[in-house]
Amino acid sequence: MINSMIIGKYVPSDSIIHRMDPRAKLLLVFIYVFIVFLANNSVTYIVLTMFTLVLLFLSRIPIAFILRGLKPILWIVLVTFLLHMFMTKEGDLLYQWGRLAIYEGGIKQGIFISLRFLLFIMITTLLTLTTTPIEVTDGVESLLAPLKKLHVPVHELALMMSISLRFIPTLLEETEKIMKAQAARGVDFSGGSFSERVKAIVSLLVPLFINSFKRAEELATAMEARGYRGGEGRTKFRQLTWKPLDTFCLIAVFVLAMILFVLRS
Amino acid sequence: MGITQPKWRALDFTLVGMFAALMAIGANITSWAPFLVIGGVPITLQTFFCVLAGAILGRRLGALAMIIYMLIGLFGAPVFARFSGGFGTIVSPTFGFILSFILSAYVTGLITEKSNHPSMVRFIVAALAGMVINYIVGTNWMYFAYKFWAAAPKGFSYSMAWGWMLVPLPKDLILSVIAGAISPRIYSSIRKSTSYHRYVA
Numbered sequence: 500m501i502n503s504m505i506i507g508k509y510v511p512s513d514s515i516i517h518r519m520d521p522r523a524k525l526l527l528v529f530i531y532v533f534i535v536f537l538a539n540n541s542v543t544y545i546v547l548t549m550f551t552l553v554l555l556f557l558s559r560i561p562i563a564f565i566l567r568g569l570k571p572i573l574w575i576v577l578v579t580f581l582l583h584m585f586m587t588k589e590g591d592l593l594y595q596w597g598r599l600a601i602y603e604g605g606i607k608q609g610i611f612i613s614l615r616f617l618l619f620i621m622i623t624t625l626l627t628l629t630t631t632p633i634e635v636t637d638g639v640e641s642l643l644a645p646l647k648k649l650h651v652p653v654h655e656l657a658l659m660m661s662i663s664l665r666f667i668p669t670l671l672e673e674t675e676k677i678m679k680a681q682a683a684r685g686v687d688f689s690g691g692s693f694s695e696r697v698k699a700i701v702s703l704l705v706p707l708f709i710n711s712f713k714r715a716e717e718l719a720t721a722m723e724a725r726g727y728r729g730g731e732g733r734t735k736f737r738q739l740t741w742k743p744l745d746t747f748c749l750i751a752v753f754v755l756a757m758i759l760f761v762l763r764s
Numbered sequence: 765m766g767i768t769q770p771k772w773r774a775l776d777f778t779l780v781g782m783f784a785a786l787m788a789i790g791a792n793i794t795s796w797a798p799f800l801v802i803g804g805v806p807i808t809l810q811t812f813f814c815v816l817a818g819a820i821l822g823r824r825l826g827a828l829a830m831i832i833y834m835l836i837g838l839f840g841a842p843v844f845a846r847f848s849g850g851f852g853t854i855v856s857p858t859f860g861f862i863l864s865f866i867l868s869a870y871v872t873g874l875i876t877e878k879s880n881h882p883s884m885v886r887f888i889v890a891a892l893a894g895m896v897i898n899y900i901v902g903t904n905w906m907y908f909a910y911k912f913w914a915a916a917p918k919g920f921s922y923s924m925a926w927g928w929m930l931v932p933l934p935k936d937l938i939l940s941v942i943a944g945a946i947s948p949r950i951y952s953s954i955r956k957s958t959s960y961h962r963y964v965a
Contacts, residue, residue, distance in 0.1 A: 620852040632840045671796070689798075712954055719775035
């Protein structure tokens with residue numbers, strides 16, 4: 500459990516998609532979000548689906564992981580589909596049962612909108628599965644660097660995110676340790692009445708908060724002792740490198756956008 | 765000397781980062797503390813931590829901690845409820861609730877900053893205000909998410925969205941009052957045990 504929190508949902512591998520620069524992947528997803536809206540008929544949806552499936556194939560991620568990413572939104576997709584199926588009254592009447600009528604347009608619209616959802620989630624799941632949160636953070640920091648001119652604290656935000664990502668597993672371990680320590684002192688973490696549970700949670704949260712504040716102080720002291728002075732002119736431990744592959748992928752997405760633009764009705 | 769006072773102190777970074785990490789734990793606390801599943805409903809401590817973030821870090825850093833929490837979640841760390849995360853979360857109709865934490869923490873900070881030693885009543889008011897913001901932002905987001913992303917047809921009305929939200933309302937009301945009631949304890953023990961009050965307003 501702790502392990503899964505550290506690396507996020509990242510699935511290590513050596514595929515083309517894994518090796519892409521996180522910046523390129525972020526741009527790709529960003530453009531894709533707009534492209535999804537270009538599709539509005541059967542042909543465009545087929546092209547879009549094919550493109551997405553090729554990306555999935557290239558990532559060499561087992562299909563089970565992708566499906567797991569889709570699971571949380573399946574019910575939304577289902578609700579969406581049903582809403583459209585029953586409420587869009589276009590095209591030929593296919594089926595009527597009392598006041599419930601299903602039209603051809605409704606089914607079509609339902610499939611399209613559900614597919615839009617699924618494709619979007621697939622591509623973002625792919626990003627999450629092939630890129631660690633820290634890589635994404637680095638990528639976003641680098642992409643948004645021009646915003647520093649507008650006094651957006653890009654570097655500072657990225658630093659806070661790195662600190663947070665770094666300390667999630669530490670604080671998790673701490674939570675477990677505190678629970679054991681308090682259980683040894685007689686706190687019942689297994690159940691009890693409502694007020695007992697409230698008391699138990701207080702006995703967990705007070706030390707957890709105090710410990711994390713102490714950690715924050717120590718870390719701040721350590722940073723200052725090492726002369727941390729903000730992002731200006733700092734070098735980086737993790738370097739990003741833009742490769743020809745990344746340029747190629749971006750061109751591919753633009754070509755896809757153009758194809759969709761021509762084919763859409 | 766020519767050295768200007770930097771806008772950020774190192775402690776700002778570390779406190780904000782730590783609170784964002786605490787939020788991540790609060791979202792899924794039931795995985796480690798199963799006793800928090802009450803009547804089959806897993807309790808998340810998100811609203812509770814969010815209120816404390818506003819109260820302890822102040823409105824500016826408190827809101828910032830929530831922004832960081834939202835961002836690491838979007839960037840793929842499984843920090844949201846039920847270990848979800850990733851950019852896909854943005855289209856989930858419940859994303860509005862995560863968004864609302866930012867405003868919640870800010871308002872809580874505003875309410876508790878007014879006094880140097882906030883009373884329990886003040887904390888309960890702050891927690892309830894946070895919850896109301898949670899509902900308003902969350903429900904509106906849900907409505908518009910269905911309206912635009914899912915291109916919901918006309919039959920889906922605004923009152924329908926609010927109707928759905930009435931179900932968990934009593935549970936959240938009770939939890940907010942409890943969160944408000946135990947916050948002063950945590951607040952005062954942090955003030956007592958760490959030197960942070962020298963830094964934070």
